[in-house]
Amino acid sequence: MTKKLLTLVFLCACFAVNAAPGLDGDVTLTTNTTVNEYARVTSIVNAGTIVVTVDDINNLDDSQGIYTNTDLSPGDRIMLYQAQGASYASAGNNTNTYGDFNLNSAGRYEIHEVLSVTGNDIVVAEQGNLCLADQLIYSYSTSHTQVIRVPQFNNLIVNNGVTVSAAPWNGTIGGVLAVDVAGTLTVNGFMDVSGQGFRGGVIDNDSSPASESRPLYYYSSPNDGAEKGESILGFQTEYDNYGGRYGRGAPANGGGGGNGHNAGGGGGANGGNTTWNGQGNPDLSGTNWNQAWDIDGTLTSATTSSGGGRGGYTYGRANLDALTVPPGDPSWNGNNRQELGGLGGRPVPFDDTGRLFFGGGGGAGDGNNNQAGGGGAGGGLIYIIANSIDGSGQILANGADGEDTQGGSNNDAPGGGGGGGTVVISAASFSGPGIFADGGVGGDQLTIGNESEGPGGGGGGGVIAYSGGLTTTSAAGGGNGSSASDSVTEFTPNGATMGGSGLPAESTTAVADLPICTAGADVQVVKNLTSTGPYIAGSTVTYSITVTNNGLNTANNIQVTDTPTNLNINTVSSANCSAFPCTIPFLVNGASEVINVTATIIATGAFDNSTTVTANEPDPDPSNNTDNTGNGGSAGASADVAVTKTLDTAGPYSNGQNIQYTLVVSNNGPDSATNVQVTDTPTNLTINTVSSTNCSAFPCTIPSLANGGSETITVTATINSTGAFDNATAVTADETDPNTGNNNDNTGNGGTAGASADVAVTKTLDTAGPYSNGQSIQYTLVVSNNGPDTATNVQVTDTPTNLTINTVSSINCSAFPCTIPSLANGGSETITVTATINSAGAFDNSTTVNANEPDPDPSNNTDNTGNGGTAGASADVAVTKTLDTAGPYSNGQSIQYTLVVSNNGPDTATNVQVTDTPTNLTINMVTSTNCSAFPCTIPSLANGGSETITVTATINSAGAFDNATNVSADETDPDPSNNDDNTGNGGTAGVSADMAIVKTLLTSGPFSPGQSIQYSLVVSNNGPDTANNVVVTDTPTNLSITSVSSVNCSALPCTIPSMVNGGSETITVTTTINGPGNFDNAAAVTADETDPVTTNNQDNTGNGGSVTAPAQPVPSLSQWAMLILVSLMALLGIRRRLD
Incomplete structure (x- = not known):
């Protein structure tokens, strides 16, 4: 049965089946020792009383001084264990399936409490989950069964450096280390049964001739092969009885011996859950070793097997390439290096409730030169029951290594490793020691020349089952041996394989379900x-x-x-x-x-x-x-009815006050209460109402109250006068009441009432709407006392919202808060308040009154809603106009004035409309941020903001001129008087005439002194009015006027009496040029009227001219005069040269 450790079984109270927990006390082991005693079973009686007879009861005496009872005694514990007894599955099977088996009773075990001991007879207990009345749990073969005495420690400590072991298995007894610890097992040293299980094959110094092949699986003669390892089938005697103890066939979990000539022994086995083929597991750790395995002929580099590893090849004599030349090739010489090593032992089933096994012994290596190695012994059995296990040591059941060659010539074969043993631990708590049940390593062929023999196969891994925690475990297969022969340096395994893994982490069955029987x-x-x-x-x-x-x-x-x-x-x-x-x-x-x-x-x-x-x-x-x-x-039947009264209204209390209290009538059972009578007697109270499912007045009856049920009665009452008040309540039922102490509640939930005055306040808004920001309003507060007592120190507070209080007026109040010293029952005082609205939006006030006396109705002490209002926004927009152009003024003149539009608040003005109506003016241009013509709109003006509008206009006619400006906004204007500006910034315009003169030179050049020329002067009136006494002047330069001709002018200066708007007169002037040089004239015109444009009143440049003086004649020489002159010049030149 396989139990994976993935599901941990925690064993609480794991000594439920102990015969006498801790019987042998606390023990600390300080030297190497064994703790078990062993005896061989000779008979078992399963009838009525179970009697186990051993060969010598004294063998079970305490030889180490650790038991409470030296002799085996009642209360002690023994284990029955049959290590062998399996049988061959078939007779005469000399094939590779040799060693197939039937388990029979092999591996069976059970533990019993000793009831009595008489001579060699032991009477054992029969109680337990698996135990049977009048017979053992399992059947046993007396020839293969031993009794092991198991100590029952309270606490056990194995000191550091100390080894606890078993007596080695000798074919009849030994090989088992078993302890029971009621408390804690501390392992700082070792609990070690390594190599104490089934024995390895024994070496013999006989082998077949090197020239002959021995391919079978068992032989009766040592000439043909080496001994097989011990197994559940037995050992030498049992193997001889079947047909022979020699040869490579694996007997159950024992390893096969190496065949002649000089093949290595196979490894023993125990645990495993994969398919077995006896070939083991090839070692692939060396360079290109897979090539050698793949030409093996029986296995390949991919072969796997549970159980033990195979022994190496037979004797070879040549030094060839083992990676390319297969085993059995004649070129190897010797015995041709044949694949005839001992097969690895088989795994055996694990079942901690019924079968446990030693590790199988390794097979011996074949030899004939006294150099062969024997097989390694298998690991033994460790069986521990403890409450908790800790420590830094190790628990070991490893297989022993196969023997190496003997160190002389080394020209024989080594043995196979022993199989790992079995460890079973049942603990509620496990921490600390590691657990190991590894297979032994195959033996090595030590240093030798070109001759090669097969190394030993590795032992298979064992079995580990434990519970209570996690620790380090290993049930690894043992490694194969290696050959140091010079001829196989490229492939040192030389045909030997590793053992397979065992079962390293099985979960132990709950201790109550193990085969343990007590009294x-x-x-x-x-x-x-x-x-x-x-x-x-x-x-x-x-x-x-x-x-x-x-x-x-x-x-x-x-x-x-x-x-x-x-x-x-x-x-x-x-x-x-x-x-x-x-x-x-x-x-x-x-x-x-x-x-x-x-x-x-x-x-x-x-x-x-x-x-x-x-x-x-x-x-x-x-x-x-x-x-x-x-x-x-x-x-x-009984019913514990009870009543509890609670005064719901909190104090302080006052005369005339209404209060409420509740009565909870309950039934604490255990039965229903019937006809539950409830009475309530008030003191200084008048009951007003009684309310519940069954009660509307006192006394009242509740027909039935179930166990755990209750009914709550709510009572309202009025305090009659000042002083103490209370009520006394009682309940009874028809059933017996087991606790009458809770049937009444008559004290502790009353109170004392003082004087009271119901002061109240009512506020009224006297000023009617609509309302606007900044508006002054009035409201009144009426403070009254509804009694029943006089109110003293009446405090009045008034908290305005969006209001600023200006005045407070009454008999006792001139500001808030204020105090009215006393108000008699029914008295009142009216307070008049004026206030200013602070801003647009809701405004109100909250008024509160209270007095020294308790107020029975505080709901009317405050009036804070319903008498306010909502103020709209207001903006005092204004306009001021200023005439910027200074007088005097004249018809047609262009003037400028400015309009300043402002907002005196308190709110922002929106959609400000500006209009401007001129009188005797034509507006030419309007300019500001928002205005370019009239009317115009300024979208928004903040409180205190303004916008200046600049206007240019032309005076239409002589006489008064002015403009009227108006502004308005969407908001209410609290002062409309400044919305217009329409007087005081105008003026009066006189007549004007824009006189102009233009002169034109009529005579074309060139000009010469004394020449007579003509030019014209055009005098015009551009209006707008008639010009009178138009005076024309003309000042000539280098000219002499000879004539002047027009309607009104015959000389210059001259006067034109009148000239209408748009009229003109042309004056023709004739002059004589006085002499060479520039000549011109400067003409000007004026009139009696104001001239709005004076720049055209003169024309004095640009119409003149220039006169050049006449040329003078140059004297000239005649031809003769020229000839004389030349001659004179020539003579003068000759003279100068002579000089």
Whole structure:
């Protein structure tokens, strides 16, 4: 059976089957030792009493001084273990399936408490989950079964450096290390049965001729092969009986011996869960070793197998390339290096509830030169039951390594490694020591020349099962041996393979389900009702529970449960129990514990309890484990009715005040209460209302109240006068009341009433809307006292919202807060308030009054809503106009004036409309941020903001001129008087005439002195009015005027009496040029009227001219004169040269 460690089984109370937990006390081991004793079984009697007979009872005596009882005694523990006894599956099978087996009773084990010892006869206990009455759990062959004495420590410590081992298996007894520890097992040293299991094959110095092949699987003669390793089938005798102990066939979990001539031994086996083929697992760690394995002929580099590894090839003599020349090739010489090594042993099944095995022995290597190596012994069996395990040591059941060649010529074969053993640990808590059950390593062929023999195969891994925690575990297969021959340096395994992995992490079966049998303990319970009747529902009863151990063994972990019927358990009292379920740690044979219980009867009718006890030990008489009848009783009806009153209205209290209190009538059971009468007597109170499902006045009756039910009665009442007030309430029912102390509630929920005055305030807004920001309003506050007593120190507060209080006026109040010293019952005082609205939006005020006296109706102490209003925004927009152009003014003149539009607040003005109506003016241009013509709109002007508009205009005619400006906005304007500006910034315009003169030179050049020329002067009036006394002047330069001709002018200057708007007169002037040089004239015109444009009143440049003086004649020489002159010049030149 395979149990994976993925699911941990935590074993609580793992000594439930212990015969005598901790019988052998606390032990610390300081030297190497064994703790078990062994004897061979000679007979077993399974009839009535189980009797196990051993060869010598003295072999089970304490040889190490660690047991409480030197001799095997009642209460001690023994293990029956049959290591061998399997049989061959078929006879005469000389093929590679040689060694197939039937398990029979091989590996069977069980543990028993000793009841008695007489001579060599041991009578054992029969109680346990797997145990059978009058017979052992399993059948055994007496010729293969041993008895192992198992110590029962309280705590066991294995010191650092100390090794605890077993007696090595000798074919009959030994090989097992088993302990029981009630407390803690601390392993700082070693618990080690490595190599103490099945024995390895023994070497012989005989082999077949090198020239012959021995291919079979068993032989009767050592000439043909080496010995096989021991297994569950037996050893030398059993193998000889089948046909031979020699040869490569693997007997069950034993390794096969190497065949002649000089093949290596195979590894032993134990655990494993993969397919077995005996070929083991090729070592691929070397360079190109896969090539050698792939030409092996029997296996390949991909072959795997559980169990032991195969032994190496037979004798070879040549030094060839083992990676390319296959085994069996004649070129190897010797025995041709044939694949005839011992096969690896088979895995055997693991079942911690019934079969455990030693590791199989390794097969011996074949030899004829006294250099061969024997097989390694398998690992033994470790079996531990403990509550907890810790420590820094190791628990070991490794297989022994196969023997190497003997160190001389080394020209024989080594042995195979032993299989790993078995470790079974059942613990509730496990931490610390590592667990190892590795296979042994195959033996090596030591240094040799070109001759080669096969190394030993590795042993298969063992089995490890444990519980209670996690630790380091290993059940690895042993490595193959290697050859140091010069001829196989490229492939040192030389045909030997590794062992397969075992089972390193199995989960142990719960200890209660292991094959462990004890004497058991007969626990018994008896209950007794100690209270006397009669009984009623709700009353308390007492009973006792007596738990007794009638033996034979100590009872451990006694579980006590008590299931009441119609009872509620209140208290549980004993040495070990304070509630149910409870645990009594142990009771020795004959001991008892009394548990006293108090309980309350739940309801009318029968009541009882059922008590059951169990212990860890098997109970030989379970009939007395429960007591569930005959000690109960019967209860009549009862109802614990109760009343609780609560004053709901909080103090302080005052005369005339309305209060409320509640009465909660309840039934604490256990039965229904019927005809529940409720009375309530008030003091200094007048009851106004009574309200509940069943009550509307006092006294009243509640027909029925179930167990746990209640009814709440709400009462309102008026305090009659100053002083103490209270009420007294009582309830009764038809049923017996087990607790009458809670039937009345008459004190502690009243109070004392003082004087009271119901002061009130009412506010009224006197000013009618609509309202705007900044507006002044008026409201009145009427403070009154509705009694019943005089109100003193009446405090009046008024908190305005969006208002600024300006005045407060009444008899006692001139500002807020204020105090009215006294108001008689029915009195009042009116307070008049004026206030200014702070901003647009809602405005209101909250008025509160209170007095020294309690107020029975505080709901009218405050008036804070409903008398306010909502103020719209307001903006005082204004306009101011200024005439920027200074006078005097004339018809047609262009003037400029500015309009300043402003907002005096308090709110922003929006959509400000600006209009401007001119009188005797034509507006030419309007300019500002928002205005370019009239009317115009300024979208928004903040409080305090302004915009200046600049206007240019032309005076239309002589006389008064002005403009009227108006502004308005969307908001209410609190001062419309400044919205217009229409007087005081105009003026009066006189007549004007724009006189102009243009002169034109009529005579074309060139000009000469004395020449007569003519030019014209055009005098015009551009208006707008008629020009009078138009004076024309003309000043000539280098000219002499000879004539002037026009309608009104005959000389210059001259006067034109009148010239209408648009009129003109042309004056023609004739002059004489006085002399050479420039000549011109400057003409000007003026009139009596204002001239709006004076720049055209003159024309004095650009129409003149220039005169050049006449040329003078140059004197000239005649031809003769020229000739004379030349001659003179020539003579003068000659003279100068002579000089």
